[in-house]
Amino acid sequence: MMTGLEITNLKVGYSRNEVIHGLDLKVNPGEKVALLGANGAGKSTVLRTISGLLTPTEGSITFNGEEIGGSNPANLVEMGVIQVPEGRRVFPGLNVEDNLKVANYGKSPDLLEEGLEAVYKKFPILQERRKQAAGLLSGGQQQMLSLSRAIIAKPKLLLIDEMSLGLAPLLVKDFYEQLADLFSEDVTLLLVEQNAGLALKYCSRFYVLRNGELVLESNSEDYKDNPTALQSAYLGVD
Numbered sequence: 001m002m003t004g005l006e007i008t009n010l011k012v013g014y015s016r017n018e019v020i021h022g023l024d025l026k027v028n029p030g031e032k033v034a035l036l037g038a039n040g041a042g043k044s045t046v047l048r049t050i051s052g053l054l055t056p057t058e059g060s061i062t063f064n065g066e067e068i069g070g071s072n073p074a075n076l077v078e079m080g081v082i083q084v085p086e087g088r089r090v091f092p093g094l095n096v097e098d099n100l101k102v103a104n105y106g107k108s109p110d111l112l113e114e115g116l117e118a119v120y121k122k123f124p125i126l127q128e129r130r131k132q133a134a135g136l137l138s139g140g141q142q143q144m145l146s147l148s149r150a151i152i153a154k155p156k157l158l159l160i161d162e163m164s165l166g167l168a169p170l171l172v173k174d175f176y177e178q179l180a181d182l183f184s185e186d187v188t189l190l191l192v193e194q195n196a197g198l199a200l201k202y203c204s205r206f207y208v209l210r211n212g213e214l215v216l217e218s219n220s221e222d223y224k225d226n227p228t229a230l231q232s233a234y235l236g237v238d
C-alpha cells in the first residue's frame with residue numbers, strides 16, 4: 001500500500017525530557033516536503049525517530065502502511081528508509097570507496113558496482129580520491145560522499161538533515177540544484193533545513209516546527225515571495 005510517510009501524534013525525547021509534543025506530519029509517495037525551524041526546534045529529533053535511532057514514547061509512524069516507529073535502524077535501512085545525517089557523518093578513518101561499500105550493506109555486489117559507477121560519474125572528485133581517508137576530504141566533498149552513500153543505499157524514503165550546515169552558500173545552492181538529478185523522482189523525501197529559501201525552491205510543501213510543536217504547514221508556493229512571514233513563524237514573533 002503506497003501511502004508514503006504518515007506520522008500521527010508523535011511524542012519523543014531524550015530520557016525524561018520530551019522534545020516533540022504530538023506531531024502530525026504526512027509526506028505522500030514521491031512528494032518532497034521540508035521540515036523547517038530554528039535551532040533546537042526538534043527537527044533532527046524527528047528524523048532520528050523516523051530512522052529508528054530514537055523510540056517514540058507515543059504515537060505512530062507508518063511508511064507505506066507499515067508501522068515503523070521504534071523499529072531497528074538496520075531493518076529500516078533494508079526497507080529503504082535512509083538518512084543523510086546532520087554534519088554529514090562519514091566514517092573518517094575509512095577511505096572514500098569503503099564508505100560507499102558500507103552503504104551497500106545487505107545488497108548484492110552487482111548493485112554496488114552499478115552504484116559506484118553512478119556516483120563517480122556524478123562526483124568525479126570522489127573517484128579521484130577514492131583511496132583517501134574520508135576524514136581528509138573538504139566539507140563539501142564529505143557532503144558529496146554523504147549524499148553518495150544515500151544514492152548507493154537506494155532510498156525509498158529519504159531523510160536529509162541540514163545539507164547547508166557549515167558549507168559555503170554557493171556550494172549548498174549547487175547541492176540543491178543537483179538533488180532532483182541525484183535521486184529518482186519516486187523517492188519520498190523529508191528534508192530538514194534552517195535555510196528556508198533553499199528548501200522551498202526544492203520542496204512543494206513544508207512544515208515549521210517551534211519548540212517541538214507545529215506552528216505552520218503550507219504549500220511552498222504561498223511563501224516563496226514572503227520569507228519574512230516564514231521567519232516570524234520560526235521565531236514566534238508577529
Ligand SMILES: Nc1ncnc2c1ncn2[C@@H]1O[C@H](COP(=O)(O)OP(=O)(O)OP(=O)(O)O)[C@@H](O)[C@H]1O
Nearest residue numbers: 014019037038039040041042043044045046086194
Ligand atoms: N542527544 C541528546 N540528548 C539530550 N537532549 C538532546 C539531544 N539531542 C538534542 N537534544 C535536545 O532536543 C531539542 C531539539 O534538538 P534537535 O537537535 O532535534 O533540534 P534541531 O531542530 O535539529 O536543531 P538544529 O537546527 O540546531 O540542528 C533541543 O532542546 C536539544 O537540546
Ligand SMILES: [Mg+2]
Nearest residue numbers: 043044086162
Ligand atoms: Mg538538527
